[in-house]
Amino acid sequence: MTTLIMTDFVPADIDASKWENLQPYYQQLLDRKFKCSGCIKQFLLDRSELDAAAGESGSNLYIAMTCNTEDEAAKAAFLSFVEEVEPELKRVGFELNKKVVQCEHVRDLDEDRFGVLIRDWTADVEIFREENVPLQTEDTKLGQEYAELCGAMMVDFDGEERTIPQMGVYQQDQDRSVREASWRCVAERRLKDRDAIDGIFDKMVANRNQTAKNANFAEYRGYMFDVKHRFDYTPEDCVAFHDAIEVACMPIVRKLAEERKAALGVETLRPWDLAVDPNGHAPLKPFDSADDLIEKTSKLFQRMDTSLGDMFDSMQDGGYSLDLASRKGKAPGGYQASRDRQRKPFIFMNAAGLPRDLDTMVHEAGHAFHYMLCRHDDLVWYRGAPLEFAEVASMSMESIAYPFLDEFYSPDEIKRAIRKHLEGIVSTLPWVATIDAFQHWIYLNPEHTRQERTAQWLELQERFGGGVDWSGLDAENESVWHRQLHPFEVPFYYVEYGIAQLGALQMWLKYRENPEAAIEAYKNGLTLGASKPLPELFEAAGLQFDFTINMVSTLMNTVEEELDKHA
Numbered sequence: 001m002t003t004l005i006m007t008d009f010v011p012a013d014i015d016a017s018k019w020e021n022l023q024p025y026y027q028q029l030l031d032r033k034f035k036c037s038g039c040i041k042q043f044l045l046d047r048s049e050l051d052a053a054a055g056e057s058g059s060n061l062y063i064a065m066t067c068n069t070e071d072e073a074a075k076a077a078f079l080s081f082v083e084e085v086e087p088e089l090k091r092v093g094f095e096l097n098k099k100v101v102q103c104e105h106v107r108d109l110d111e112d113r114f115g116v117l118i119r120d121w122t123a124d125v126e127i128f129r130e131e132n133v134p135l136q137t138e139d140t141k142l143g144q145e146y147a148e149l150c151g152a153m154m155v156d157f158d159g160e161e162r163t164i165p166q167m168g169v170y171q172q173d174q175d176r177s178v179r180e181a182s183w184r185c186v187a188e189r190r191l192k193d194r195d196a197i198d199g200i201f202d203k204m205v206a207n208r209n210q211t212a213k214n215a216n217f218a219e220y221r222g223y224m225f226d227v228k229h230r231f232d233y234t235p236e237d238c239v240a241f242h243d244a245i246e247v248a249c250m251p252i253v254r255k256l257a258e259e260r261k262a263a264l265g266v267e268t269l270r271p272w273d274l275a276v277d278p279n280g281h282a283p284l285k286p287f288d289s290a291d292d293l294i295e296k297t298s299k300l301f302q303r304m305d306t307s308l309g310d311m312f313d314s315m316q317d318g319g320y321s322l323d324l325a326s327r328k329g330k331a332p333g334g335y336q337a338s339r340d341r342q343r344k345p346f347i348f349m350n351a352a353g354l355p356r357d358l359d360t361m362v363h364e365a366g367h368a369f370h371y372m373l374c375r376h377d378d379l380v381w382y383r384g385a386p387l388e389f390a391e392v393a394s395m396s397m398e399s400i401a402y403p404f405l406d407e408f409y410s411p412d413e414i415k416r417a418i419r420k421h422l423e424g425i426v427s428t429l430p431w432v433a434t435i436d437a438f439q440h441w442i443y444l445n446p447e448h449t450r451q452e453r454t455a456q457w458l459e460l461q462e463r464f465g466g467g468v469d470w471s472g473l474d475a476e477n478e479s480v481w482h483r484q485l486h487p488f489e490v491p492f493y494y495v496e497y498g499i500a501q502l503g504a505l506q507m508w509l510k511y512r513e514n515p516e517a518a519i520e521a522y523k524n525g526l527t528l529g530a531s532k533p534l535p536e537l538f539e540a541a542g543l544q545f546d547f548t549i550n551m552v553s554t555l556m557n558t559v560e561e562e563l564d565k566h567a
């Protein structure tokens with residue numbers, strides 16, 4: 001096991017899951033005097049190691065809990081970390097950021113090396129207001145209320161009580177009446193909480209407007225751009241991106257809807273006609289077991305590039321870095337986490353043999369490559385990247401993997417898998433635009449009524465809805481956005497996926513022209529971690545940080561050609 005500890009400030013065996021063990025070291029950092037920029041540099045190295053130890057503890061506790069949700073002790077340990085350690089880390093972290101950015105010697109630090117870090121910390125310190133702390137707690141609580149309402153939704157269907165996620169499987173059913181009945185059953189259940197959810201959202205909007213005002217921002221959107229460290233693009237760039245998506249994607253979306261309608265032999269496409277295979281095929285089955293998935297994925301990456309293959313294989317270390325199999329007691333979903341002290345990645349998922357599982361595997365492997373390529377950085381804050389680029393690392397792998405899908409599928413099946421993936425890209429971008437544009441409108445119109453909000457939503461559905469017939473389903477159509485957790489729980493977080501997708505598509509085009517050069521550029525970009533601003537990260541990966549109409553159109557033309565080839 002490699003450990004790359006750059007400082008002996010933090011003992012190797014510290015139990016960083018307890019605040020009382022961390023506190024004396026953070027206190028030492030708070031008390032430190034800076035005589036020159038060299039002192040700051042040493043401080044950053046020491047703090048990085050301490051933050052890494054605390055972060056790794058949190059990661060380990062989270063991993064233990066999600067791997068076995070029935071282990072009460074693991075759950076209690078994680079919750080105690082969240083409740084007792086994380087708030088302290090947040091508080092002391094802010095004090096330490098302030099200490100650094102307000103020190104006169106900070107100007108002597110090398111801009112090229114420390115510029116991004118100091119830029120981000122300066123913004124955090126500038127927008128912080130003591131009176132916003134309770135408002136943010138309130139926002140988190142409202143988010144939990146929303147999550148609880150959604151999580152408690154159950155329906156009786158097909159003789160059993162089922163959760164909403166469990167109902168998803170009926171949307172694949174070839175029998176249209178089953179799809180419609182299950183869709184209506186879920187929609188009816190959701191509508192019961194429509195008022196309650198709108199009520200929660202009203203409170204959130206008022207709370208967020210006040211937060212922005214307290215920090216001297218005219219509106220919450222501008223405030224959130226600073227919170228999210230979006231210094232390399234503006235709200236106006238996002239608005240132009242929405243327009244570009246409308247122009248470049250919607251004709252393809254409408255064409256795909258027509259093709260789907262014809263294949264299904266229906267007069268209009270209803271909301272329950274969107275997930276089923278239109279040609280009557282049974283779902284694909286790319287692998288049998290988690291071991292099978294690992295073996296085939298290893299071959300896929302070895303053929304793509306031996307160094308990426310070796311990185312993937314290094315994660316086959318007896319279950320320490322990969323927990324892929326679906327089993328009783330495991331939390332749902334998939335994620336990649338890092339253990340920052342040992343500098344090891346971890347991939348969690350619930351592989352059940354579905355195509356979605358294969359997509360998740362390749363996607364999360366991209367995140368793990370990113371971590372392994374930048375984990376050499378002394379500064380823990382640079383081991384990772386902003387989402388706009390982090391998702392380029394993962395999404396690129398999904399498309400670059402096309403030529404190697406024969407590890408999992410027959411030639412006919414490959415065609416189907418690629419088409420499905422491309423259709424997903426074309427339909428996701430308009431949804432990104434919808435959710436992002438909706439949030440822009442909400443906070444630029446802070447005094448809006450529910451009726452005005454609904455009208456705005458319907459206007460966006462009109463622009464980005466793409467050929468679905470909602471007649472007789474007005475209430476359902478008006479509240480579709482209630483399903484999307486982001487506006488509730490993580491406001492303004494969504495456009496990143498669209499920006500990253502454009503990077504990933506560029507990477508795919510480069511790969512088709514020159515595979516070796518593309519993989520080199522990919523690794524080159526990932527190696528920088530978060531140490532450079534977004535445009536430089538894209539550039540290092542041979543990509544343009546560009547989401548204007550020209551770029552979106554060029555990429556969508558290629559996607560459309562490719563869709564036709566895989567018809």
Ligand SMILES: [Zn+2]
Binds near residue numbers: 363367391394
């Ligand atoms: Zn991801």
